[in-house]
Amino acid sequence: MDGRRARGEKKRRAIVEATLRVIERDGVAGVTHRSVAREAGVPTTAPTYYFATLDDLLIATLVQAAEETCEEMLGTVARGGTAREIAAMLAKAVNENRGRTLAEYELYLLAGRRPELRAAARRWLDLAVEAMRPADPVAFRALLAAVDGLLIQGLIADVAPNEDELEPIVSFLICGRDDSTAPARGQ
């Protein structure tokens, strides 16, 4: 093995992680070669060495962040989690993981303007539908939409909602008017 390449890969990952921290703190607007390099503790030219352009770095970071979140989302939303489990995950997203969730929606917005990012931004939606194969697709799509809405509204609330406030709403969405066609059963 080439030890140089191994350390290079490590540094590359460190740069991506630093970029994510910058996005979480200052948003996409705060991402510059210099701010990322400062955050990662590497010289200014390091990011350019590993990523052809700033845009590449930005996109690589947002896509990776989205994929990381994907698994957590699918673990609770898609696999027929209870309303409380889903509510707990949403509450965590708008409180402890606030910065990360904001980053997630920066990707959404970027994807709105750049078609090549759309697949990455939509990935959790596509995976959820594929994993669930819900009996009532309409109810399930309503749930998925509401999840995005609750998150983004939670981000602009004066005080972010907690699990207890979110739970009844999620519960309402999970137990549609006909329980037999609902995608999952809440508490």
Added chain:
Amino acid sequence: MDGRRARGEKKRRAIVEATLRVIERDGVAGVTHRSVAREAGVPTTAPTYYFATLDDLLIATLVQAAEETCEEMLGTVARGGTAREIAAMLAKAVNENRGRTLAEYELYLLAGRRPELRAAARRWLDLAVEAMRPADPVAFRALLAAVDGLLIQGLIADVAPNEDELEPIVSFLICGRDDSTAPARGQ
């Protein structure tokens, strides 16, 4: 009256409108004194004369855009519009008014990081709740969340959904499991 001030106000409005066009086209990232001035057909220093800082211009523009959209939203969502009416409005937002809707969510994201913008970003939500006084607040909040979710997901779809695709989802949300507590009656 002072004709100078009148023309000044007109120019000020023209600058805000130009800024909105820039945001719709290139996003908040594309807003600079120079790009706005070019779009409005005024010299570079004109925006600085009317707005102390670029941030002031940006905020004034997004807040005004949000207030404009507010009325349209409330006219259909809040006043107990039918599912089809709501679906039609959503379809319009992600197709004809795509740029405007993207701008709306740029405000959301900015509000996520700047508390002073939150009231403006949340305005349509607050007004909707106040105007409706829904019998079932939980169902209504689910509907409002889903509206945001459907819009933002519509913006990152490969092909934006149309009225017919959105209508069943809205209908499902409006006629909850118990019609008597539903906020409004669909078709």
Added chain:
DNA sequence: CAACTACTTGAACAAGTGTTCCATAAGTTT
């Protein structure tokens, strides 16, 4: 007409930007 006020605008500045370049260091292979 003179004094005043509001608007207009080009030039300029310091700061920060993405990116290129190149000499050097460090590790790998022969």
Added chain:
DNA sequence: AAACTTATGGAACACTTGTTCAAGTAGTTG
């Protein structure tokens, strides 16, 4: 050890940025 590849990092370039400034115009008021 020599030849090579890969990684490193400082200096520099051309460019754009937000904002300031001062000189100018044109309306309003006394």
